[in-house]
Amino acid sequence: MxxxxxxxxxxxxxxxxxxxxxxxxxxxxxxxxxxxxxxxESPHDPFNGAAVIRSCEAFGVxxxxxxxxxxKFLAATSVARGSHKWIDVISHADAESxxxxxxxxxxxxxxxxxxxxxxxxxxxQIPRFSLVLGNEREGIGDILRASCTRAVRVPMRGFVESLNxxxxxxxxxxxxxxxxxxDLSEGDRRRLYARGLYFSVSRADELLRDS
Numbered sequence: 001m002x003x004x005x006x007x008x009x010x011x012x013x014x015x016x017x018x019x020x021x022x023x024x025x026x027x028x029x030x031x032x033x034x035x036x037x038x039x040x041e042s043p044h045d046p047f048n049g050a051a052v053i054r055s056c057e058a059f060g061v062x063x064x065x066x067x068x069x070x071x072k073f074l075a076a077t078s079v080a081r082g083s084h085k086w087i088d089v090i091s092h093a094d095a096e097s098x099x100x101x102x103x104x105x106x107x108x109x110x111x112x113x114x115x116x117x118x119x120x121x122x123x124x125q126i127p128r129f130s131l132v133l134g135n136e137r138e139g140i141g142d143i144l145r146a147s148c149t150r151a152v153r154v155p156m157r158g159f160v161e162s163l164n165x166x167x168x169x170x171x172x173x174x175x176x177x178x179x180x181x182x183d184l185s186e187g188d189r190r191r192l193y194a195r196g197l198y199f200s201v202s203r204a205d206e207l208l209r210d211s
Contacts (some may be wrong), residue, residue, distance in 0.1 A: 006194035013197040025196040031182040037130040039065045051166035059177040102130040109148040116151030123176035
């Protein structure tokens with residue numbers, strides 16, 4: 001479906017979707033964010049990967065960059081529960097290409113670290129940034145960490161010193177995205193609207209093929 005021209009998809013499928021569903025698609029898409037991304041380095045646990053995808057979807061983050069230096073990114077569909085359909089998951093073979101992609105979008109790289117100088121609420125004041133998550137076992141690699149200008153922590157009162165990476169992502173994205181207005185480009189909004197129509201019409205492939 002992604003190879004199709006979004007405007008063609010909209011022209012063919014929009015009439016098969018009722019007004020309520022179209023309004024819901026527009027409301028969700030208009031709140032989507034391009035000013036916040038997530039970058040996940042060498043994820044290992046597919047359940048963590050799926051949970052991060054689900055958090056991106058829940059808080060309106062459109063792009064997740066995954067650095068696959070060790071293994072292919074796998075996400076447990078039982079956890080993602082369809083969220084992967086709405087998020088743009090961009091795979092990178094190395095940290096350098098992921099860093100380059102984020103910087104081309106004008107994003108500051110913010111590392112997650114127990115000793116970070118930023119508190120979660122500070123993220124809402126950063127105009128454009130990519131939240132950098134490290135590997136579950138080894139954290140953020142040296143190349144990626146060197147490209148991060150600052151780090152953010154999750155304050156804790158208990159005896160534990162760290163949280164699961166997907167829990168950390170959910171907490172930080174909640175604070176970072178809470179009051180941000182949607183800011184996707186018109187082209188991205190139309191692309192997502194076409195995707196939403198496609199997933200909303202049961203015979204979408206057949207209708208597109210025969211139109």
